[in-house]
Amino acid sequence: MKTRAALFLGAGRPLELREIELDDPRDDEVLVRMGAVGICGTDLHSIKGEWERPTPMVLGHEGAGVVESVGSAVTTVRPGDRVVLSWAPSCGDCVDCRRGRPAACVPLHRAMAGGTLIDGGTGMCLDGETVYRGTATGALSEHVVVAERVALSLEDDVPLEDAALLGCAALTGVGAVLFAAKVEPGASVFVVGAGGVGQFVLQGARLAGSGTVFSVEPAAARREQATRLGAAAAVPPEEVTDAMRELLPDGADYAFDAVGEPETTKLAMRWTKNGGTCVVVGLPSGATRLQIDPAEFYRREKHLTGTIYGSEDPAVSLPILLDHVRAGRLDLGEMLGPVLPLEEVNDAIESSLGGSGGRVVVRP
Numbered sequence: 146m147k148t149r150a151a152l153f154l155g156a157g158r159p160l161e162l163r164e165i166e167l168d169d170p171r172d173d174e175v176l177v178r179m180g181a182v183g184i185c186g187t188d189l190h191s192i193k194g195e196w197e198r199p200t201p202m203v204l205g206h207e208g209a210g211v212v213e214s215v216g217s218a219v220t221t222v223r224p225g226d227r228v229v230l231s232w233a234p235s236c237g238d239c240v241d242c243r244r245g246r247p248a249a250c251v252p253l254h255r256a257m258a259g260g261t262l263i264d265g266g267t268g269m270c271l272d273g274e275t276v277y278r279g280t281a282t283g284a285l286s287e288h289v290v291v292a293e294r295v296a297l298s299l300e301d302d303v304p305l306e307d308a309a310l311l312g313c314a315a316l317t318g319v320g321a322v323l324f325a326a327k328v329e330p331g332a333s334v335f336v337v338g339a340g341g342v343g344q345f346v347l348q349g350a351r352l353a354g355s356g357t358v359f360s361v362e363p364a365a366a367r368r369e370q371a372t373r374l375g376a377a378a379a380v381p382p383e384e385v386t387d388a389m390r391e392l393l394p395d396g397a398d399y400a401f402d403a404v405g406e407p408e409t410t411k412l413a414m415r416w417t418k419n420g421g422t423c424v425v426v427g428l429p430s431g432a433t434r435l436q437i438d439p440a441e442f443y444r445r446e447k448h449l450t451g452t453i454y455g456s457e458d459p460a461v462s463l464p465i466l467l468d469h470v471r472a473g474r475l476d477l478g479e480m481l482g483p484v485l486p487l488e489e490v491n492d493a494i495e496s497s498l499g500g501s502g503g504r505v506v507v508r509p
């Protein structure tokens with residue numbers, strides 16, 4: 146079939162809307178009419194040219210939509226079902242898949258670097274040439290075909306714009322707190338970066354019943370969101386030392402780096418309390434190396450760890466997050482920034498690059 150997608154053609158160039166060819170769903174695949182797709186930092190890495198990716202490529206991996214048709218072997222969803230996409234269509238067989246971490250799957254990461262799915266194909270083309278898929282998904286399209294196991298059922302009536310955020314930022318940020326760090330009630334939390342993922346780390350801290358929460362973020366609109374989400378203070382980077390000395394002079398029990406650059410990880414590690422835990426959540430913009438004083442470990446006994454996709458299988462963590470949404474404990478609607486039609490996808494990207502307070506969402 147034909148569908149309309151936003152094509153990424155190279156760093157610094159605007160995305161272009163094109164009609165592309167989509168393969169029919171195979172036995173174990175489903176065709177989804179996308180309803181909402183969030184713009185994630187990972188998409189921006191490609192757009193800014195920080196990650197090399199083949200082109201043309203359909204970006205977007207944080208999405209929700211409605212199933213239109215299913216392959217003959219599909220049993221878990223039916224046409225008309227609303228679904229959240231997981232961006233980890235993994236191999237199911239490697240050591241990471243077997244430990245319940247499909248997002249860490251080695252063949253999946255190889256495929257993502259090459260802009261394809263696990264089998265090396267993409268199921269998308271334009272004028273006979275391959276169209277690549279961002280983050281093994283390619284959701285910035287009116288329709289997309291995905292494996293049944295990554296079309297996760299959304300049984301209740303959470304609006305699709307809200308549900309889209311679950312697909313990456315919420316599972317990643319909330320999961321970092323609940324499933325990776327397992328923050329205890331009363332523990333203090335420091336969050337570096339209050340973009341989409343950082344805001345969900347803050348919500349995770351609230352869910353965990355944490356004590357004092359402190360956030361550092363350069364964009365004013367995002368600092369406002371951080372305070373609204375329970376941070377005792379949210380300051381620009383130049384004020385972090387003074388503010389921390391006042392609020393948490395010994396550092397925080399848990400520090401989360403929602404950005405993932407060496408500088409931000411260093412900052413998170415600096416303000417991790419002795420014996421505490423620093424968790425890297427964000428992804429760096431390129432091949433980088435961390436330099437850390439070994440005394441952070443042997444004398445101060447700090448722990449440094451990381452998380453991918455909330456350190457849980459999305460099929461397991463999504464229902465847990467949906468329970469929190471239904472009970473009013475996890476906020477999605479208030480996390481939304483501008484919601485724009487596919488025609489305005491470039492404005493959406495501009496808004497996200499410009500530090501929009503809420504998550505920018507495109508409606509394909």
Ligand SMILES: [Zn+2]
Binds near residue numbers: 207313
């Ligand atoms: Zn993402």
Ligand SMILES: [Zn+2]
Binds near residue numbers: 235236237238240243
């Ligand atoms: Zn695997």
